[in-house]
Amino acid sequence: MALAAISADAKITITNTNCNYQKGLAVCTGDIRLGWQMQSDVNDDKQTAYQILVTENVTGKKVYNSKKKKSEESQFITIPKLKQNRHGYLWKVRVWDKDGKPSEWSREQQIRIQTKSYPDHSNKGNHSPLHRGWVGGGASFIGAITKSAAKLPEGRFSNAEFKKDYFKEKWNPVDTLSSKSIILRKEFSNGGKKITDAIVYISGMGHYEMHINGKKVGDSEFAPLWSEYSKTIYYNTYDVTDMLSSGDNAISVLLGNGFFNVQRGTRYSKLMTSFGAPQMIMRMDINYSDGTSKSIVSDPTWKYALSPITFNSIYGGESYDARLVQKGFDLPDFNDSAWKNAVAVEGAGGELEPQMAQPVKIMEHFGIKSWQYLPADSVASASAKTKRTVSPHTFVADMGQNLAGFPEITVKGKPGQKITMLVSENLNKQGVCDQRQTGRQHFYEYTIGSDTTETWHPRFSYYGFRYIQVEDAVLEGEPNPYNLPVISKLQSCFVYNSAEEGSSFECSNPLFSQTHRLIERAERSNMQSVMTDCPHREKLGWLEQDHLVGPSLFYNFDMTLYCPKIIRDITDTQKSDGMVPTTAPQYVSFGNLFDDSPEWGSTLVIMPFQYYEQYGDSTLITRNYPAMCRYVDYLTSRSKDGIVSHGLGDWYDVVEGGKSGFCKNTPIPLVATAHYIYDLQLIQRAARMVGNKTDEEKYSALYNN
Structure with missing residues (x-):
């Protein structure tokens, strides 16, 4: 009797509604796939049916009603295409539990439909093409x-x-x-x-x-x-x-x-x-x-x-x-x-x-853990070592966390007074920021504009750092014989892509917990617009790391939207002969040796399958199948008797007494060919998924030979 009463009073709630994986305002250019999760305060409960309702925003006009559909599915639910309109749309869903009890309607999510836009270069009289297909047209750069x-x-x-x-x-x-x-x-x-x-x-x-x-x-x-x-x-x-x-x-x-x-x-x-x-x-x-x-x-x-x-x-x-x-x-x-x-x-x-x-945001803030003045007798040597003139009025703050981002100050001084801030992961022997290995000179300058309290952080630059070196200012409460600007608050802003965490890890052994946190912090620091190799010296999207740490990324973070962006960068950068450069986007060419390596380019083939295995979503494979084939064909064209011999190999080898980096301990053809073989295995699976029997036989023959 009591159990029956609990079941009858069970509360079910709809959460995590999304449209094409987007939460909040969703913008769509093609098929619309909806998803949600059901929560119940009763064990072993499940969804048995759902109903989706789509209305026009503002007017409330009903556009689509799925009516009650018997189904346990709650992801990748495709609805009829919506037309582009003035107000956009709102959608919501409700579900029925195992006892046939309906939930309340979910919160509504707004959808905006946009058509694809291509530059209209026919307007030759105007420097800026009018993007007529874009959001109604008429806008110029x-x-x-x-x-x-x-x-x-x-x-x-x-x-x-x-x-x-x-x-x-x-x-x-x-x-x-x-x-x-x-x-x-x-x-x-x-x-x-x-x-x-x-x-x-x-x-x-x-x-x-x-x-x-x-x-x-x-x-x-x-x-x-x-x-x-x-x-x-x-x-x-x-x-x-x-x-x-x-x-x-x-x-x-x-x-x-x-x-x-x-x-x-x-x-x-x-x-x-x-x-x-x-x-x-x-x-x-x-x-x-x-x-x-x-x-x-x-x-x-x-x-x-x-x-x-x-x-x-x-x-x-x-x-x-x-x-x-x-x-x-x-x-x-x-x-x-x-x-x-x-x-x-x-x-x-x-x-x-x-x-x-998801956008990049300021996700965390860290305050000062400790700080110290630069001794007067160290100024000259610090200047010599850092190859810049270090102010005699300098202090260095340890923020306690290595991160990617920028400093933020709240300060009061006189108009025209300038504060300089340098950041770094390490300090040199003189106790100032050492950017020797991470790209120098990188610094921030703030010139005070009024005699009131001002707060500032950079808008268009960031760096990897733990320490902040502040010149020509003092912390609040400290002696100020030179009437320097007074900083009442100094923070480091941890900036990274706002993709949500997908899991957490904690262990009774502190070493494992701390190791996990160390890795998570490093991955977050490099989750920017692209997965960077480092947040200071290069900031480039080197591709091999994406699939090598792919399992970690997929387990720890929501990659449903971030991963397709990575693949879009790759296909946009892919060359006409099918070659995939080692970095995407490719803002710089390092020459053939560093531009073309199978271990890097194979991300185009490997990562869509990691995505599929994590989320059960094959769209990255099916939509990018032609590009994947072109890359495998490119590797085939570079092979001789089935052996691929070019590239960087097993980077980064540490060589005692020699130059580290280049593959020394493992033959390059072994590593390159291993990736080629793996690509052939995956592309056969992809061919079966898209129903291309001819390609499946072609790549099977290459693999078996």
Whole structure:
């Protein structure tokens, strides 16, 4: 009797609703697959049926009703295609438990439908193609200067070319405006009308920070995610209904370089290549209660000015002069008469794609664990060892956690006083930050703009570090005979991709728990827009690590959206002959030896199967099957009698008395051929999955011979 009563009163709840794995606002360009999880406070309960309801956002018009369907399935539930519309859609689901009891409806999730967009190069009279297929069309890429006017060189260049005369000749004529951070702004009025919904689509390259009426839109850092810009440009989608006024409004967009525009300057840089000067494309669609609508698009009617960021480099750091802040620039009624008209620019040629992978964010903060002054008698030697002039007013803070990110300060001083911060994973013998092995010089500068308390962190650069070296400032409460700026708060911001944790691990043996945490911290530090090899010296998407640590990534993190982005980077970077470079996106060429290695390129074949085995989702295999075949065919063309002999092999070998790195202990043909054979095994499975009997027989013959 009691058990029956408990069963009758059982509560079932629907959680983790998602559309194409996206949570929150979902943007879709093709098939729509829905998923959810059922929770019950009774053991051995299960779903026996479900009902999905799709309505039009705002109007509430019913679009699709699955009615009650007997099924235990709760993932990859495909519904009929939805048409692109003004308001988007809302969907919800309810389920029935083993006793036939229905749950409450789940929370609604918003869906926006977008069509694929390709640059319309037929508009030859305009530098910037109007992306007519994109979010309704009409938007242009805009910035301060076109790539042609800036005289930016075409091509990808190795760091080995930096000191070559011909390389300098290519870059010497470049207009310095092309590397400047700018702010674009636009004002508009809603004429007192009531807003029912408003959506904005935006991409700013290399990275952007958008404000509406003085408030930041979203909480991303380094948006959008990096890509092979000549093939794919990601845009972000935000519901901004609650950010708009029925009257006057202002939009501002801060732009930085990122990997879109890497110019060496006077600080550290691993490479130099440019897809163009900072630029953005945007469309905002606003719907009103009277049935009318308005669109705000990026075009030459926008204004621009240089931002307070006086230097920004993904490799070299960032400098900010708060005296250059124009108060109220991101609010309506600002006088921008001194600002210049925006310029329609070329764009990078890539297809505009909604960013579905999770954004990079500030995910954690760490305060000071300990700190110490740099002794006066160490200043000269510290300067000599670090190859820069170290201030005599220096302290070094140990933040207690090695991470990828940047420092954040809260400080008070006098306008014009400048604080310099260096970061590093290690200290040298003099006790200051040692960047010798990780890329120097990388530093941050902040010039105080007022006599009030100010808080700042970099926007467009990051580094791997544990220690923060602060010059020309003191901590609050410390002696200050030189009237230096006073820092009331110093933090390190841990920045990484916001893909959720998928598991946790804890053990009675502290060594195992700490080892797991150490690995997790390292993986998080390198989960940026791509899986980087390191968060400082290179920051490149070297591919072999993706499949080698694939099991760890899939067990520890939600890779449902992040992994497809990795594969998209690979297929975008794949060469016409099928070769897959060792890095994707390939922002730099290191030459044939480092560009082409089977252990790296095989990620295109191996990782989709890891994804399939983890999630039961074969789409990465079926959608990328042609690209996978092209790579296996490429390896076949490089083989002789079934043996593949090129590449880096079993990197990274430690050789006593010799140069470590290159494969010494294991023959390169053995390692390369092992990957080729594994690829052949997998591609046969893929051929069976797509129903291509001819390919299956072809690759089976290669494998057996």
